Amino acid sequence: MKITKKAKREAKQLYRFCLVNGLLDENRARQVVHRVVATGERDCIPLLAHFLRLVKLNRAQHTATIESTTPLAVDVQKAVQSNLERRYGQGLTTKFAQRPELIGGMRIQVGCDVYDGSVRAGLAALEKSF
């Protein structure tokens, strides 16, 4: 499916319409999708595809994935969340996951930013140094 420049431009405008104080408003996004579908225009599918891509990027940028070997204590989770909000602002969704292959430590990914304090990362760096 080819997405035209016009569809991209319109999808971007709709995406900006869905932002409230820099955060994506889910209700607005749903309304936008319903209305675009309701219009029944021929190029609504490419437009919605690009709109979905922008939304996914936004979600990825505002989602923090925190991986650790063992489940984190509640106080540690709160401390991590507060630190992340201080750095990335409000509206950040945090997901905690367990990954035993990390051996030890914690790995945090927010969008393209990765903070890897795991033992596995240290060993990988050590292996690269040889």
Added chain:
Amino acid sequence: MNAFIFLIAAQSAESDGQIAQIARTFGVDWPHLGAQIISFSIVCAILYKFAYRRILAMLEQRRQQIALGIANAEKIKAELDKTESQRLEVMAQAHIQGSKFIEEARAAAARVQQEETNKAIAAAAQIMAKAHEAAALDHDRMLVELKREVGKLVVQATATVTGKILTPDDQRRLVEETSKQIAV
């Protein structure tokens, strides 16, 4: 002298008598003998004029031819000797020249051999240098591979051991370090 003449005359007179007696004994007819002598002389003169002279001329011609042949033979012999001496001289010169050529060829061969030897030495040195370089590269590559393998083994061993020896306190400390990293 007179006595000698008288003696000869006496002897001739005496001998005339003896000759006449002998001639009579053998039946010599003096006129007939004289005619035969004259005819024989005529025959001799004719033979001398028409046969003997020609034979002598022919013999002289033969003698001259023989002399000429001998002279030619001697000339040929002289020429042969001269040719032989020239041949020997040419042979000597050829020998000298051949020796000179052989010496030059030997010198050239020695020079070529020296040049080829130098080339071979240079090629061998180049091959040795390349071999050394290749060996050094292989050595370095093997060292790198060995280092990498050792590193991999160290990491594997560390990963295996670390997971078992990390206590909950260690885990907590590691998590807090990462959290502090975000807070900075």
